Amino acid sequence: MHQELTVLQRFAGTFLKDVNLGVILLNTDFELIDISDMACKVLGVQKSKVMNRPMEQIFISLPPEHQLIQRQILDGMIIRNHALSWTNNQQRYELLLDSNVLRDDEDRIVGAYIIFKDVTNLRSLEEQVQRSDRLAMIGQIAAGTAHEIRNPLTSIKGFLQVLRKTFEENGMDRESGYTDVMLSEIxxxxELVNEFLLLSKPKHVSFEAIDLSQVLKDILPIINNEALLHGITVEYEALYGLPHVIADKELLKQVFINICKNGIEAMGDAGRLTIIERVDKEERKVNIDIRDTGPGIPLFVIDKIFDPFFTTKAEGTGLGLSVCQRIVHDVGGNIRVSSKGFGTTFTVSIPYS
Known part of the structure; x- marks a missing residue:
């Protein structure tokens, strides 16, 4: 019996320290009595600062409905495979959560446990496949119909320009105004057809080893000019000796310009846009963080922003971020977004060899 207990104790200690699961143990006062290293990483907490503290205090800054764990868990509420999103200050996670109470030999509740698995990559992969299928379909439609749309538009535009000139010569200002409206709609x-064509695979893609630092330096004048118009300051944190990635330089410029412009427009007339270069040696990826100080993206919107045609802008087509994601996916990378009440961070990750 003593030997069995020792093995169980060793397993419990190893389980909390080494296993790739989030584990949280609570007593009947809803106080945290143990937590695994992985849970600390996901929740963005330090073990020494949260041990033996009430859960309400640990997450005091969050409204009750957004807290990971509810007090009702101690009433015997069992949770199995509950999917939820969690965002700490740096990163957003997709979690799969289980919880149950712990009982003694007399069936009295003595505590509770919460176990969760980080399934962010699985969820992202599933969404990526679905979006890629949609983009491929839209791209095929675009490539097949773009010319058929453009040809009649060109004829209509030409005749409208002739009509406008005739109206101007005859002093028919109102009719001339109508033609201006029609020409702007054409x-x-x-422009919409052009964005459609970007969704189809570009014919002239040039994959080569490129320095992302140089790509960002090339587009900084464009970003700075856009920021000046809106009263936004731009900060660029470069990293010396960034590994080269295999991609198309011009297409990546398009990605970074699009994301930066979105951030600038989201901030209105004041704020700060920060561009940060990082290297993740464990995942062998170069990460570019583009962070704004805007109002943030609501949770009910954040899952839709990469969907084709989804937009919150009055004049937007909802294709910009879809195009960005396709470009980055084509080089084996991904784009993540995290937003927690204030500010938004887009992270573009591209593998290096």
Whole structure:
């Protein structure tokens, strides 16, 4: 019996320290009595600062409905495979959570446990496959119909320009104004067709070893000019000796310009845009963080922002981020977004060899 207990104790200690699971143990006063290293990482807490503290104090800054664990767990509420999103200050996680109470030999509740698995990569992969399928379908439609749309538009535009000139010569200002409206709408349709074509695979893609630092330095003047117009300051934190990645330089410029412009527009007339270079040696990826100080993205919107045609802008087409994601996916990378009440961070990750 003594030997069995020792083995169980050793397993419990190893389980909390080494296993790739989030584990939280609570007593009947809803106080945290143990927590695994992985749970600390996901929740963004230090073990020494949260041990033996009430759970309400640990997450005091969050409203009750957004807290990971509810007090009702001690009433015997059993949870199995509950999917939820959690965002600490740095990163957003997709979690699969189980919980139950712990009972003594007389069936009295003496505590509770919560176990969760980080399934962010699985969820991202599933969403990536679904989005790629949709983008491929839209791209095929775009490539097949773009010319058929453009040809009649060109004819209509030409005749409208002739009509406008005739109206101007005859002093028919109101009719001339109508033609201006129609010409601007034709221009908008043309721009939409152009974005459609970006969703289809570009014909002239040049994959080569590129320095992401140089890509960012090339587009900084464009970003700075856009920021000046909105009263936004731009900070760029470069990292010396960034590993080269295999990608198309011009397409990546398009990705970073699009994400930066979105951040600038989200901030309105004041704020700060920060571009940070990082290397994740464990995952062998170069990460570019683009962080704004805007109002943030609500949870009910954040899962939809990469969907084709989803937009919150009055004049937006909802294709910009879809195009960005396709470009990054094509080089084996991914784009993550995290937002927690204030500010948003887009992280572009691209593998290096």
């Amino acid at each position: 221009k908008r349709i043309n």
